[in-house]
Amino acid sequence: MPVDSIxxxxxxxxxxxxxxxxxxxxxxCTQAPDPYRVWLAEIMLQQTTVAAAGPYWLRFLGRWPTVQALAKADDADVMREWAGLGYYARARNLLAAARAISAAGAFPSTEADLRQLPGIGAYTAAAIAAIAFGEPATVIDANIERVVSRLFAIATPLPAAKAPISAALAPHVPRDRPGDFAQALMDLGATTCTPRNPRCLACPLSPHCAAHANGNPDAYPVKAAKRLRPKKQGLAWWIEHGDDIALIRRPPRGLLGGMPALPGTGWATDQPFHMPFEAEWRILPEPVSHGFTHFELRLSVACTTIAHRMAEIAGNPVSWISRKDIPAIGFPTLYARAAKAVLDQSHEQVIL
Ligand code: SF4
Structure with a gap:
């Protein structure tokens, strides 16, 4: 077989x-990496930068060094360790997949079998198969998508471009080093073929690159016109009793599923504000803004102090937590910001 120059x-x-x-x-390296480690990294890196995911990966590995250990972990512990990484469905799927792998007795070793696990999509299955098991899978993440669309000057806009990008790359995947090949393209995209001002003069692929030859790498990948994310609003209730704050746990499915949260209204484009009971309420002057994948949320926060503890608020069971314990409960970013906004107002120094 002739050597593929790319x-x-x-x-x-x-x-x-x-x-x-x-x-x-x-x-x-001739020794294959542990698929558990590769998988954990790939799940964390979905929607998260390398710099942000690194410390989480090390902490998870320290606490749950094998997939069997993770399978036995307590759900709340895993969610707490995940807090701050966002996209919490990833953590729930991670646990479900760890339990499925542990029950099966072995890590699935092919792209097709990996696809059967919760939270493992086309990219992640191909990456684990190539990196941990040496399968010549065609791995395409956002960095590789950019490199390949430039290399072959693929004019189809994303997401429809995914199929021609994959078809263009597949014949170049080397059978002997598919993992290195995928990681090399990822690194090239991260360091050299960057979204803006790609460093073509330092690029090993410049002799093969159609966009470079045409002098227009910035034109790729071609993107479909952006749709604006809708805006939603909601109200969180910060309810104090003595030194304690009322918390709920969000329903297990859906956004921030299973995470600790402040009680409050739903979130909607025209969500009316209301309070769960009569009291003296004070609304913070600025809502907390948070971007979810499909919408932007502006969460206002209403604060009050009550004389008698309640067991439930607006139909949700509540637990009470001391202010000093707030940093340790694993609030997702939205509620960590809301808590910080309240505590900043009262000039309390709680590190969140
Ligand atoms: S030559 Fe330039 S545009 Fe082409 S792959 Fe390299 S860095 Fe990207």
Whole structure:
């Protein structure tokens, strides 16, 4: 089989320029990495940067060093460790998949079998299959999508471009080093073929690159016109009794499922504000803003103090937590910001 010059050139570059990441083996390493470590990293890296995911990955590994250990973990502990990474469905799927793998007795080793696990989509299955099991899968993340769309000047707008991008890349995946090849392209996209001002003069693929030859790499990938995210609003209730604050746990399914939260109204584009009971309420002057994948939320916060503890608020069972314990409860970012806004108003120094 003739040597593929694209894979040859990118692999040579990778040998000198690979990023050192805690979940990776160095280029050319003959020992396959532990699929559990690769999988954990890939799930964390969905929607999260390498810099942000790194400390979480190390903490998870320290606490649950094997997939069997993770399978036995308490759900609330895992959600607490995940707090701050966002997109909490990933953590719930992670646990469900760990339990399925542990029950099956072995990590699935093919792209097709990996796809059967909760939370593992096309990209993640291909990445684990290539990196941990040496399967010549075609791995395409956002970085690789950009590199390949430029390399072959693919004019179809995303997301329809995914199929031609995959078809263009597949013949170049080397059978002997598919994991290194995928990681090399990821690194090239992260460090050289960047979204703006790609460094074509330093790029090992410039002799093969159609966009470079045409002088218009910035034109790729072609994106479909953006749709604006709808805006929603809601109201959280900060209810104090002595030194304690009322908390609820969100329903297990849906946004921020299973996470600790402040009680409050629903979230909707025209959500009317209302209070759960009569009291003296004070609304913070500025709502907390938070972007979810499909909408922007502005969460106002109404505060009050009550004389008698309640067991439930607006039909939700509540627990009471001391203010000093707030940093340890694993609030998702939205509620951590809301709590910080309240505590900043009262000039309390609680590090969140
Ligand atoms: S030559 Fe430029 S546009 Fe082409 S792959 Fe390299 S960095 Fe990207």
């Amino acid at each position: 894979s040859r050139d990118i692999l040579r570059w990778y040998e000198k320029n690979a990023r050192a990441l805690p979940w990776r083996h160095p280029p050319g």
